[in-house]
Amino acid sequence: MKKKSRRKATIRDVAELVGVHHSTVSRALSRNKQSKISPSVVRKIERAAEKLGYFPNLVASSLKQNRSFAIGVLIPDLMNPVFPPIIRGIQDTVESIGYTVITANTDDEERKEQEALRMMQGRSIEGVIIATARREDPIVEECIKREIPFVLVNRMVDRVDVNAVIVDEDFAVRSTLDHLINLKHRRIAHIAGPPHTSTGFERANTFKNYMRLHNLEPDLVVVADKFTAEEGARGLKKLLGIDNSFTAVVAGSDLIALGCIDAMAEVGLMVPENVSIVGGNDIPFLSRMNPALSSVAIPKYEMGSQAAKVLLEVIAGERETPLVMRMQPRLIVRNSTAPAPR
Amino acid sequence: MKKKSRRKATIRDVAELVGVHHSTVSRALSRNKQSKISPSVVRKIERAAEKLGYFPNLVASSLKQNRSFAIGVLIPDLMNPVFPPIIRGIQDTVESIGYTVITANTDDEERKEQEALRMMQGRSIEGVIIATARREDPIVEECIKREIPFVLVNRMVDRVDVNAVIVDEDFAVRSTLDHLINLKHRRIAHIAGPPHTSTGFERANTFKNYMRLHNLEPDLVVVADKFTAEEGARGLKKLLGIDNSFTAVVAGSDLIALGCIDAMAEVGLMVPENVSIVGGNDIPFLSRMNPALSSVAIPKYEMGSQAAKVLLEVIAGERETPLVMRMQPRLIVRNSTAPAPR
DNA sequence: TGAAAAAATGCAAACGGTTGTAGGGTGGCA
DNA sequence: TGCCACCCTACAACCGTTTGCATTTTTTCA
Numbered sequence: 152m153k154k155k156s157r158r159k160a161t162i163r164d165v166a167e168l169v170g171v172h173h174s175t176v177s178r179a180l181s182r183n184k185q186s187k188i189s190p191s192v193v194r195k196i197e198r199a200a201e202k203l204g205y206f207p208n209l210v211a212s213s214l215k216q217n218r219s220f221a222i223g224v225l226i227p228d229l230m231n232p233v234f235p236p237i238i239r240g241i242q243d244t245v246e247s248i249g250y251t252v253i254t255a256n257t258d259d260e261e262r263k264e265q266e267a268l269r270m271m272q273g274r275s276i277e278g279v280i281i282a283t284a285r286r287e288d289p290i291v292e293e294c295i296k297r298e299i300p301f302v303l304v305n306r307m308v309d310r311v312d313v314n315a316v317i318v319d320e321d322f323a324v325r326s327t328l329d330h331l332i333n334l335k336h337r338r339i340a341h342i343a344g345p346p347h348t349s350t351g352f353e354r355a356n357t358f359k360n361y362m363r364l365h366n367l368e369p370d371l372v373v374v375a376d377k378f379t380a381e382e383g384a385r386g387l388k389k390l391l392g393i394d395n396s397f398t399a400v401v402a403g404s405d406l407i408a409l410g411c412i413d414a415m416a417e418v419g420l421m422v423p424e425n426v427s428i429v430g431g432n433d434i435p436f437l438s439r440m441n442p443a444l445s446s447v448a449i450p451k452y453e454m455g456s457q458a459a460k461v462l463l464e465v466i467a468g469e470r471e472t473p474l475v476m477r478m479q480p481r482l483i484v485r486n487s488t489a490p491a492p493r
Numbered sequence: 494m495k496k497k498s499r500r501k502a503t504i505r506d507v508a509e510l511v512g513v514h515h516s517t518v519s520r521a522l523s524r525n526k527q528s529k530i531s532p533s534v535v536r537k538i539e540r541a542a543e544k545l546g547y548f549p550n551l552v553a554s555s556l557k558q559n560r561s562f563a564i565g566v567l568i569p570d571l572m573n574p575v576f577p578p579i580i581r582g583i584q585d586t587v588e589s590i591g592y593t594v595i596t597a598n599t600d601d602e603e604r605k606e607q608e609a610l611r612m613m614q615g616r617s618i619e620g621v622i623i624a625t626a627r628r629e630d631p632i633v634e635e636c637i638k639r640e641i642p643f644v645l646v647n648r649m650v651d652r653v654d655v656n657a658v659i660v661d662e663d664f665a666v667r668s669t670l671d672h673l674i675n676l677k678h679r680r681i682a683h684i685a686g687p688p689h690t691s692t693g694f695e696r697a698n699t700f701k702n703y704m705r706l707h708n709l710e711p712d713l714v715v716v717a718d719k720f721t722a723e724e725g726a727r728g729l730k731k732l733l734g735i736d737n738s739f740t741a742v743v744a745g746s747d748l749i750a751l752g753c754i755d756a757m758a759e760v761g762l763m764v765p766e767n768v769s770i771v772g773g774n775d776i777p778f779l780s781r782m783n784p785a786l787s788s789v790a791i792p793k794y795e796m797g798s799q800a801a802k803v804l805l806e807v808i809a810g811e812r813e814t815p816l817v818m819r820m821q822p823r824l825i826v827r828n829s830t831a832p833a834p835r
Numbered sequence: 836t837g838a839a840a841a842a843a844t845g846c847a848a849a850c851g852g853t854t855g856t857a858g859g860g861t862g863g864c865a
Numbered sequence: 866t867g868c869c870a871c872c873c874t875a876c877a878a879c880c881g882t883t884t885g886c887a888t889t890t891t892t893t894c895a
Contacts, residue, residue: 519854
């Protein structure tokens, strides 16, 4: 019995115990097909499997079926609070039907993205959810070329023939600007996210257009090279060097907003007394900071969940035409915005 | 060529292109062994592999070698900010040597833990890092029984013959009590984490002992059933019902502390003017809240990283005797603690 | 009652690598 | 020139499942 517990029981072990061929066991245990195995044998096999502590070797199964019941997820960095809810949304929906997810952090480095994709392909993942897309993205191109099912989440590429679950950035900045303009702000600056990302690019574009629509000069736009607090701070300092007449800033993300607030604190600018600020993404706990950050909330968990559903459809071959789904964000007004000072 | 790109190139395709046996290709491509393949052939094979876009099928390799170069990680919930850094620490260290990690959320439900472990075993993971341990933990027992290499992280079990990377909870509560006592607090309450977790249990124990050591009555202890803000709020309300003479509270975790603060706000208690509070774990961004939460920081990333290293040693058979590693936490004093009101 | 249809099970070949061992070629040395 | 080593490389079996097809068993019905 030492030997028995030594290595995992296989399908052949239970076949032997029952006295049938191992293929019969295989069929008996995979209930999906109408497998033509008599109920009595099925029961005997199930009992034997139970007794031996048998459970299927997913690896062997994957090899044979050339599918792995696994999907990959590419994110920039797990420690960025935007991503855990997205991932959780993905996991919850795919796990419910027996899939597992493999995530990889790419730190926005193309080399790591390539490596991760390689690794995932080596593991025969059936599809990928990509949260790292740049507007021109070699990884996306490669997925297309290799015909790997994929869905973009949060960030989009410049082509439209892809599946994506993203947010209505237009709506996001319009509602932000509406709010600020209602508060009588006129000199509004924008610390934009990186222009090679759709989120950074689109929001900056809409910002400019919508400002003009309101006859406001959209001249105070500076870009942050990353969605980080450091870059946000750098951006705001640069802005101060150019023009300090602004009374409000629209930040490309919450992290960027945090950096802006830090930079303003350094020069004695108070939020919201001197300048109002609104962030983006609404990451957790920022509602409790001082001042509580006004932000555009995006449905992170749902986006993950939806992206997963779409991916599963693609994998199952149920979806032919590309789908881009724009989720509606919601401006949450807290204490970092106030009427424009006179 | 359609057909070629249709399906992934295999080792046999490469072999055919070069005109050698596929086993030769296998040996040529796995450099580790002194594989006795002539350099010229190796070069030809590498070129052919490159040309065909070949990369190894990890699944097949896993099946044959009965190892998967994958480890599992069991966490309660990815969305709890404590875990992403731990996971990132794990990922970074194992990925550097070609392993991948599969994480599963268990929501502290035993059923999900069992399922997750099953799934991981089915995928032939070589070991597990467990962040979900309760003091008596059936999953841990099962790992022992099945001889699955594992390392506990953050939480410990009651037995000591296991590998674990945890924090010196004793030190944690002693330094927070020192701090509070220095501030002349005498009536100090403790909202403890769940007593079925080592962290909840140990901290509560140390709290009581260390209070007595200072001739203070440790009577104000109430337990939260989970490490959540909701439970923290519930705990504090219960405390208020018992005795409201306390001027400081030691919370079992940051999330519990947040709940306490909320509950206190409801009844008009101000932090830190009326009561001081210190949290645990020091999750990100709470330094920016109002008031900035004093907390006991734990080296989350390093804990993950260390746990991964230990696990890899166990897997490699390089570690026989169990190791429990206690990482030193650090009290970070911010604005949620102040001298005791008179 | 017997033949044909239907149902249940067995057989064997995969899936794509790895690896022990056998065999072919080359060079060294007497 | 001949023999023996010694490198390389080829062969084949195997890892645990799945699955088309053959075969056996059971059922059906004339």
